[in-house]
Amino acid sequence: MLQPSREVTPYTELDRATWAQLAETTVSPLTADEVERLRGLGDEIDMDEVREVYLPLSRILSLYVRHARALHADTESFLGKPAATRTPFVIGIGGSVAVGKSTTARLLRELLARWPEHPRVALVTTDGFLWPNAELERRNLMQRKGFPESYDRKALLRFVVEVKSGMDAVEAPVYSHLHYDRMPGVRTTVEQPDILLLEGLNVLQPAPRHADGKSGLAVSDFFDFSVYVDAAADDVRSWYVARFLKLWETAFRNPESYFVRYGELSRQEAIKKAESLWDGINGPNLRENILPTRSRATLVLRKGPDHAVRWVRLRKL
Ligand SMILES: Nc1ncnc2c1ncn2[C@@H]1O[C@H](COP(=O)(O)OP(=O)(O)O)[C@@H](O)[C@H]1O
Numbered sequence: 569m570l571q572p573s574r575e576v577t578p579y580t581e582l583d584r585a586t587w588a589q590l591a592e593t594t595v596s597p598l599t600a601d602e603v604e605r606l607r608g609l610g611d612e613i614d615m616d617e618v619r620e621v622y623l624p625l626s627r628i629l630s631l632y633v634r635h636a637r638a639l640h641a642d643t644e645s646f647l648g649k650p651a652a653t654r655t656p657f658v659i660g661i662g663g664s665v666a667v668g669k670s671t672t673a674r675l676l677r678e679l680l681a682r683w684p685e686h687p688r689v690a691l692v693t694t695d696g697f698l699w700p701n702a703e704l705e706r707r708n709l710m711q712r713k714g715f716p717e718s719y720d721r722k723a724l725l726r727f728v729v730e731v732k733s734g735m736d737a738v739e740a741p742v743y744s745h746l747h748y749d750r751m752p753g754v755r756t757t758v759e760q761p762d763i764l765l766l767e768g769l770n771v772l773q774p775a776p777r778h779a780d781g782k783s784g785l786a787v788s789d790f791f792d793f794s795v796y797v798d799a800a801a802d803d804v805r806s807w808y809v810a811r812f813l814k815l816w817e818t819a820f821r822n823p824e825s826y827f828v829r830y831g832e833l834s835r836q837e838a839i840k841k842a843e844s845l846w847d848g849i850n851g852p853n854l855r856e857n858i859l860p861t862r863s864r865a866t867l868v869l870r871k872g873p874d875h876a877v878r879w880v881r882l883r884k885l
């Protein structure tokens with residue numbers, strides 16, 4: 569029997585070794601083809617990490633989906649209503665810039681789609697709901713990109729409400745990291761998936777207060793589950809610099825890149841630029857707006873300096 573690593577808490581906390589034991593009992597471990605397909609995602613994920621951490625996580629998420637569906641059916645029956653069409657199971661994935669949200673979300677999309685009960689898994693990032701740069705300039709928010717006020721929060725809330733309402737097709741704007749801006753006229757469409765993964769810095773943030781002081785609805789009010797990807801700020805800062813350098817060596821050489829001027833920097837200058845972007849924007853945003861949302865998550869994945877998950881914290885039902 570698995571023993572939680574600590575008691576007297578509203579969470580079940582499992583250290584890495586205990587969590588990894590779940591992999592031994594997880595139904596249908598990864599096939600060789602699936603391992604190859606995951607490697608094809610192009611992310612630098614260690615396959616032991618997939619087997620020991622993300623496969624059991626996908627299994628727990630699948631259990632939550634199954635029981636949410638059963639509760640939905642029982643509720644409809646109790647209300648004497650014909651079993652309405654199910655709405656997507658919405659999972660929010662939050663955490664700092666560069667902590668690994670997108671990588672975790674892409675991996676979970678692949679793993680969750682393999683369970684026959686819910687093969688249709690959609691992934692949307694909240695980056696697309698950042699105001700376009702022209703609007704950020706107008707609002708004097710370019711140095712606050714990623715802060716709560718830099719997003720079109722009404723449109724993001726409307727998107728999640730429409731998906732959770734079971735609408736046939738719901739569109740979301742698309743952000744380009746190459747252009748460092750929302751792509752004009754480019755939309756992604758969500759068509760009643762079994763599961764929607766919504767990834768972004770801001771997915772767990774509380775509702776903004778209206779001018780009359782009344783609090784509105786938060787995006788996470790419509791989540792069925794949420795994951796916070798967590799790590800020490802210094803580790804995330806180094807991951808951010810490393811990612812910036814990977815981009816400096818590749819994407820920034822593209823004439824279309826917003827950062828093409830950074831492609832001419834020396835390596836040392838590029839490192840200093842990345843550090844200044846972190847120290848001036850992403851680090852303060854993590855401290856002020858993102859880390860305070862960690863306690864709102866259903867599950868916290870805590871990573872060490874090598875991205876390996878050190879412990880998992882799951883809120884008790
Ligand atoms: N599990 C992991 N193992 C190794 N590297 C990772 C892992 N997750 C993320 N990374 C790396 O860390 C950096 C940030 O990851 P990314 O998914 O872009 O973060 P976010 O979406 O939170 O900004 C990227 O360079 C990515 O390759």
Ligand SMILES: CC(C)(COP(=O)(O)O)[C@@H](O)C(=O)NCCC(=O)O
Nearest residue numbers: 664665666695713714769845849850
């Ligand atoms: C667009 C973002 C807010 C999104 O964050 P991410 O998807 O990297 O977690 C962030 O990458 C960003 O651009 N922040 C502004 C400061 C900077 O250029 O890093």
